[in-house]
Amino acid sequence: MTKPERVLKYCPRCGSKRFNFQGVHSFLCDNCELHYFINSSAAVAALIENEKGELLLTVRAFEPHKGMLDLPGGFVDINETVEDAVTREIKEELNLDVTEVKFIASCPNEYVYSGYSVYTCDMGFLCSVSGWENLLVQDDVTGIELVSRENIDWDKIGAESIKKIIRAYWNG
Numbered sequence: 001m002t003k004p005e006r007v008l009k010y011c012p013r014c015g016s017k018r019f020n021f022q023g024v025h026s027f028l029c030d031n032c033e034l035h036y037f038i039n040s041s042a043a044v045a046a047l048i049e050n051e052k053g054e055l056l057l058t059v060r061a062f063e064p065h066k067g068m069l070d071l072p073g074g075f076v077d078i079n080e081t082v083e084d085a086v087t088r089e090i091k092e093e094l095n096l097d098v099t100e101v102k103f104i105a106s107c108p109n110e111y112v113y114s115g116y117s118v119y120t121c122d123m124g125f126l127c128s129v130s131g132w133e134n135l136l137v138q139d140d141v142t143g144i145e146l147v148s149r150e151n152i153d154w155d156k157i158g159a160e161s162i163k164k165i166i167r168a169y170w171n172g
Ligand SMILES: [Zn+2]
Pocket: 011, 012, 013, 014, 015, 016, 029, 030, 031, 032, 033, 034
């Protein structure tokens, strides 16, 4: 019920109800001929390790998956590179300064927010940070957990795409 073809009923340009889903990727307005595409939104996730090799997971403050674990990250803004996006998100959520980013793996995801499915391409980056002294949990994060391959509880992680990115990194 949250997918675009169930939620979007009117053409966003002319307001016509003759706004028809074309299947999979797009809508076409019979009135003004707007061809409206549903694309994948770029999103970033950061893999940050401490000196013991433990991975930093965040506790989500909001739905979807409120209270569950996640990698820090978020959506890429318009006119922003993915490298800048992951650096900005880590500053916003954890007050840490990213010094280096390395792409690890990506995974498609369907992110349901305010009753609407946003399709994303979640991109995981291994991030180096300048230090952990300034770590401050804020923004859409309420806490952190440090996990290792031995003690990670996969059931506490909300998004399948995030599990896949962590597994890709550890199996890499
Ligand atoms: Zn229209």
